[in-house]
Amino acid sequence: MLKKISYICIAFYVFIVLGLYFFQEKIIFRPKKLAKNFSFTFATKFEEVHLKTNDNSLINALHFKVNGPKGVLLYFHGNKGNLERWGKIVAPYTSYGYDVFVIDYRGYGKNTDARTESKMYQDAQLAYDYVKQFFKEENISIYGRSLGxxxxxxxAKENKPKQLILEAPFYSLIDLAQHKLPFLPHRWLLKxxxxxxxxxxxxxxxxxxxHGDSDKMIPIESSQKLVETAGEKNIxxxxxxxxxxxxxxxxxxxxxxxxELLN
Incomplete structure (x- = not known):
């Protein structure tokens, strides 16, 4: 009887492991698709942009503009939705006198190509290179929310922006997964x-x-560990x-x- 229970437990564990491995992208990324001809509408003045990548993909982006901007806020959004949603969230930041530039990730909105971690980092750098055409680095502020x-x-590590602003960051995806499901070998499972x-x-x-101290999605300990890891950095x-x-x-x-940050 005990042997049978052991087999059942092992089979269940293997089922969970395989499920996480094969469906991890659906768990991590929660995009909402948009038709290629979808027309964005916002109360704030904006320009729709398509950034061409080294592998000939097109990354959809929005550039919200103000008259005589003090700088630009380069925004990397969370794991859900698309630019239709995030455009409404980031547009109000123009009230600080800044342009705002936000991209959709691969597989989100109008973007269709398959994603990899390295390609997503390259796309993020492409966005920075775009805003650097219009602003000096000392006037570029980078903002990330959650996954972003x-x-x-x-x-921020690869360039020399004015500052980095993080909202509810995680220490690493492995660390976050370990917090949620500590019994799984995430280091080997997660792509x-x-x-x-x-x-x-x-x-x-x-x-x-x-970071909120009642955050149930990404615990505040994630930010605390980042602060400790950064050491004597200006945080x-x-x-x-x-x-x-x-x-x-x-x-x-x-x-x-x-x-104060965007004064």
Whole structure:
């Protein structure tokens, strides 16, 4: 009887492992597709842009514009939706007197090509190179939210922006998966590592991190570990009391800090 139970447990474990391996992209990435001829509509002035990659893919992006911008906010969004959703979220940042530039990831919105971690990092750098055509690096602020934090951190590491702003970052995808399902061998299972921890200590610009202490999606310990990993780096760590994964931008301290950062 015990032997039979053991076999059942092993079979169940293998089933979970295989399921995670083969369906991990559907778990990590939650895109919403858009037709190629979809027309964006926003209250803020914007331009739709298509960035051509080295492998001849096209990355859909939105460039929100203001008159006489103080700089540009390069925004990397979270894992759900597409530019139709995120455009509405990022457009209000123009109220700080900044242009805002945001891309969709591969497989999101109008983008169709298959994604890999390395290609996604290359796409993020492509976005930085685009805004660098119009702004000096000292006027480029990089912003990452959730999944987007790893792209933001990578780009900040490879370049010389004014600053890096992270909202609810994870330490690494492996670390986050280990927190959610500690009994699985994530290091060997996950094709996407997204090791923000490997970038944070090599960034030379000022860093601001916002994280809610009631975040159930990405625990605040993730940000705390990033701060510890960064060591003596210039980091402003803002903890939002009762902040969740989705309400950080509603806090007064967030708005006040963003006003200071984008002054």
């Amino acid at each position: 934090c790893t792209f933001a951190a990578k780009v 996407f590592k997204f090791e923000t921890n490997n970038f944070i200590g090599k960034i030379n610009c000022p860093i601001a991190i916002f 402003d760590f803002i903890i939002l009391k009762n902040g969740t994964h989705h309400n950080i931008s509603s806090f007064k301290i967030y708005k006040d800090t963003m006003s």
